[in-house]
Amino acid sequence: MNWITNQVLPKIRAFRQRKDTPDNLWTKCPGCGQMIFHGEMAAALWVCPQCDHHLRIGAKERLGLLFGEAGHSRIAVPAVPTDPIRFRDSMRYAERLRQAWQRTNGEDALVVAEGDLDGRRIVAAVQDFGFLGGSMGLAVGEGFVTAAKRAVQGRMPLIVFSASGGARMQEGMLSLMQMPRTVVAVQRLREAGLPFIVVLTDPTTGGVTASFAMLGDIALAEPGALIGFAGPRVIQQTIRQTLPEGFQRAEYLLEHGMLDMVVHRRDLRATLSRLVGLLLPAGPRVEQPEMAAGPQHP
Amino acid sequence: MAQTYLDFEKPIAELEGKLRELEQTAGGNDINIADDIQRLKGKAEQSLRTLYAKLTPWQKTQVARHPDRPHFEDYVAALVADFTALAGDRAFADDQAISGGLGRFRGRSVMVIGHDKGRGTDGRIKHNFGMARPEGYRKAVRLMRLAERFGLPVLTLIDTAGAYPGIDAEEHGQAEAIARGIDCCLDLKVPLVSVILGEGGSGGAVAIAAANQTMMLEHAIYSVASPEACASILWHAAEKAREAADALKLTAADLLALKVVDRVIAEPVGGAHRQPERTIAAVGDAIEDSLKALCGIAPEALREQRRRKFLDIDGRARP
Ligand SMILES: [Zn+2]
Numbered sequence: 124m125n126w127i128t129n130q131v132l133p134k135i136r137a138f139r140q141r142k143d144t145p146d147n148l149w150t151k152c153p154g155c156g157q158m159i160f161h162g163e164m165a166a167a168l169w170v171c172p173q174c175d176h177h178l179r180i181g182a183k184e185r186l187g188l189l190f191g192e193a194g195h196s197r198i199a200v201p202a203v204p205t206d207p208i209r210f211r212d213s214m215r216y217a218e219r220l221r222q223a224w225q226r227t228n229g230e231d232a233l234v235v236a237e238g239d240l241d242g243r244r245i246v247a248a249v250q251d252f253g254f255l256g257g258s259m260g261l262a263v264g265e266g267f268v269t270a271a272k273r274a275v276q277g278r279m280p281l282i283v284f285s286a287s288g289g290a291r292m293q294e295g296m297l298s299l300m301q302m303p304r305t306v307v308a309v310q311r312l313r314e315a316g317l318p319f320i321v322v323l324t325d326p327t328t329g330g331v332t333a334s335f336a337m338l339g340d341i342a343l344a345e346p347g348a349l350i351g352f353a354g355p356r357v358i359q360q361t362i363r364q365t366l367p368e369g370f371q372r373a374e375y376l377l378e379h380g381m382l383d384m385v386v387h388r389r390d391l392r393a394t395l396s397r398l399v400g401l402l403l404p405a406g407p408r409v410e411q412p413e414m415a416a417g418p419q420h421p
Numbered sequence: 422m423a424q425t426y427l428d429f430e431k432p433i434a435e436l437e438g439k440l441r442e443l444e445q446t447a448g449g450n451d452i453n454i455a456d457d458i459q460r461l462k463g464k465a466e467q468s469l470r471t472l473y474a475k476l477t478p479w480q481k482t483q484v485a486r487h488p489d490r491p492h493f494e495d496y497v498a499a500l501v502a503d504f505t506a507l508a509g510d511r512a513f514a515d516d517q518a519i520s521g522g523l524g525r526f527r528g529r530s531v532m533v534i535g536h537d538k539g540r541g542t543d544g545r546i547k548h549n550f551g552m553a554r555p556e557g558y559r560k561a562v563r564l565m566r567l568a569e570r571f572g573l574p575v576l577t578l579i580d581t582a583g584a585y586p587g588i589d590a591e592e593h594g595q596a597e598a599i600a601r602g603i604d605c606c607l608d609l610k611v612p613l614v615s616v617i618l619g620e621g622g623s624g625g626a627v628a629i630a631a632a633n634q635t636m637m638l639e640h641a642i643y644s645v646a647s648p649e650a651c652a653s654i655l656w657h658a659a660e661k662a663r664e665a666a667d668a669l670k671l672t673a674a675d676l677l678a679l680k681v682v683d684r685v686i687a688e689p690v691g692g693a694h695r696q697p698e699r700t701i702a703a704v705g706d707a708i709e710d711s712l713k714a715l716c717g718i719a720p721e722a723l724r725e726q727r728r729r730k731f732l733d734i735d736g737r738a739r740p
Contacts, residue, residue: 204736208670208679212655261736268732290623290645292655294736295670296681299623299645303631303731306603310728330645332596333624338604352596352624353586357650361586371591381594 152176154347168388177345177388179325182234182249185284189247189392195238198246200231200269203261208295216293223254230254231262232287235270237279241396243403245282246274252286252326259331260291264301267335271308280318280399285336288354289329302334309338318402320395323350323373323382341398342382343391344373350381425694427483433472433691436465469691476640478666478675482648484640485619486582489694491701493520493535493578496618499701500708501526501533507564509556513593516557518549518585519629521564526576527709529716532568534561534629535578538619552585553625555598561629562605565613574612574712577629582647584625602628607728610720614711616704617641617673617682618693633727634711635681637673638704639688643681644671680734684711 149158154176164171168188169178180188186195210216224230232254236247248270250257257263267283274281290298312319321339323332326349333352344350351371359366369375373385386394426434440461447454476484484490497504501524508515521534539548561577568575584595606613606629615632621643637643646654648666653659670676673685686707689696715723733739 207736208668210668212664212668265735268735292646292651292669294645295668295679296643296645296676297679297734297736299627300681300731300734302624302627303603303607304734306600306607306631307728307732310604310607328596330624333599333628334603335600337594337597337600350596351591352584352599353591358586358588358591362588364588366588370588379592379594381597 150178153178170388175346175387177325177347179252179286181253182230182251185249186234186236186238186247188388189282189395190236190238190240191392193239195236195247198235198237198269198273200233200235200262200266203265205262206293207261207297208293210293210295212293219255219293227251227254231266232257232259233263233266235266235273237273237277240392240399243280243396243399244277245280245399246270246277247282247284249284250286250324250331252288255291256289257285257287257331258289258291258298259287259301259305259334260294260298261301263287263291263331264304267301267305268308271312274317275311275315278315278317280320280403281312282320282322282395282399283335283339284322284324285327285331286324287327287329287331287336289331299330302330305335306338309335313340318399320398322386322391322395324348326350328352328354337381340402343384343386343394344376344382345388345391346373346385348373350376425487425489427480427487429480429483430472433465433469436461436468440465466690473640473690473692477663478642478669478672479648479663481640481672482642482662482666484692484694485642487619487692487694489697490619491693491697492540492580492618493537494540495697496535496578496701496704497522497524497533499698500705501531504533507567508560510559510563512556512559514554514556516549516554516560517547518551518553518581519557519561520548521561523573526712527705529712530571530573532564532573532575533578534564534575535618536581536626536629538580549585551581551620552583553581553628554585554587554590555593555595558584558598558602558628562601565605565609569609569611572611574614574716575609576708577613577615577632579615579617579621579626579630579643580619581622581625582620583622584628599624599628603631606631607731608724609727610724612712612715612718612723613727614708614715616686616708617643618704620644622647631727631731633715633723633730634683636684636686636704636707636711637676637682638686638693638700639673640692641673642666642671643673643676644669680739 150164152171155174157173169180206217233250320341323344328351376382504524506522520537536551537548538551539545613632615630615635617637648662651665652661676682689699693700
């Protein structure tokens with residue numbers, strides 16, 4: 124042990140403190156502050172091996188975790204007008220969007236894909252908190268409506284992974300109107316008899332929680348995810364009291380009857396697959412010969 | 422009743438103050454003063470007209486929040502006969518930030534639901550300043566479903582700064598309650614008509630305002646976030662609320678152009694609070710027009726018209 128303490132740890136510390144350490148080599152866990160090797164973090168599905176904190180992940184990673192080897196195909200979201208009210212705060216919204224698009228190749232905060240989940244065809248819609256806080260404007264509304272439409276056309280379940288700070292204020296009331304707009308899409312799914320499952324991930328607040336994200340037939344959440352309508356800071360400022368321990372976290376919502384279950388990221392895929400199988404015992408199956416060997420759902 | 426003046430109404434306040442002074446001293450005898458009074462009256466009216474013809478979005482925000490602006494209870498008292506308030510969400514509590522009940526609007530049985538800001542210190546506290554908790558939205562859903570069972574049109578009157586941000590509200594599922602409110606609005610097979618009376622504050626407003634026809638008083642505001650909240654989030658400075666109000670496009674005229682609202686109801690010169698009776702009557706006439714147009718439509722078509730309207734809010738230009 125002495126050898127590790129005296130020789131190895133200082134070297135690791137020195138290495139971590141080097142300014143030229145590439146960002147992608149180490150990831151600092153927001154839960155415990157430990158530096159974890161990027162590769163190790165990815166292998167652990169971006170769940171901290173030290174403290175089990177579920178890190179926020181992008182849409183690409185999320186789709187990879189959900190569909191795995193089976194793969195998936197993206198469903199294009201039709202273009203909507205950008206900057207509809209010509210908004211400007213400290214920066215033009217058009218410029219803010221342009222910068223954000225550079226990271227995502229022009230995609231907004233919700234992407235849609237279709238793929239196989241244990242031999243069953245599903246549609247997935249994934250919000251990306253990294254894109255302007257996952258905020259819902261016209262493009263996110265359009266994405267959700269597109270996903271629901273595709274699900275209804277192909278008689279597939281829709282699984283949504285929410286992550287959002289709320290409505291995109293830079294689109295004014297057009298963003299607020301995406302709340303009723305996405306709710307209509309949920310109603311279309313419901314009336315087509317198709318499952319709508321929501322996985323609430325960290326963080327889901329504001330107009331997204333108060334529209335499609337809280338209307339799932341089944342509501343799951345990842346451990347520790349912040350979920351609410353008002354953000355904790357707003358509540359704190361309004362009531363001027365200390366917020367209870369664990370307030371607005373997934374476990375707290377489960378305790379208060381707002382969720383069906385809190386599911387560890389490593390169990391999420393299997394849980395979703397089981398739920399879809401149970402809801403649609405004779406549901407839409409993938410007609411591909413290699414899938415016949417997969418798990419059977421009578 | 423003493424007039425409450427807003428900051429930007431200072432010139433009007435001075436003119437009208439002088440006018441009152443003159444009227445008191447004159448006692449109606451002095452011909453010369455009577456002429457002065459007439460002239461001053463004309464001047465005050467003209468200034469008010471000019472001022473209110475081009476209110477800025479931030480000024481409209483002040484007018485929309487004016488303490489003397491007619492509230493839910495005033496509309497119900499003047500427009501709804503036999504109003505019978507109904508209470509409770511049948512699960513936890515009766516939230517008086519949203520009131521509702523049965524009544525007769527110009528001969529028609531209706532369900533009226535609205536944010537109730539209350540008046541006076543006690544009234545405001547009792548109604549929590551019109552900021553509803555989940556129980557308020559759940560009561561609204563219960564009343565909308567009740568109306569639907571008996572084929573009654575639903576009128577919702579919107580006037581809230583927003584849903585209440587509190588610990589209990591979050592614990593009881595504020596987000597879910599709002600989502601179910603919107604869900605219910607868009608599922609009803611009876612006519613649903615909404616009027617934004619004062620403040621249409623974000624999710625807490627739209628929860629009961631996803632209507633076949635959404636109308637808005639001329640100086641009301643309807644916004645994704647309050648100018649103050651928007652300023653503190655996007656400008657990191659609450660004092661930039663004026664700029665935020667400009668940028669948000671929250672006025673009735675802007676929202677009519679964006680097709681977020683279907684009709685703007687004109688207010689008397691100087692705002693609704695100067696002539697409440699006229700304002701309330703104008704709102705009544707507009708509601709009557711809407712009901713006349715909607716009451717003949719088949720239930721399924723009525724629901725589909727409402728859903729289609731919101732599905733079409735995609736930012737694309739339509740002829
Ligand atoms: Zn950790």
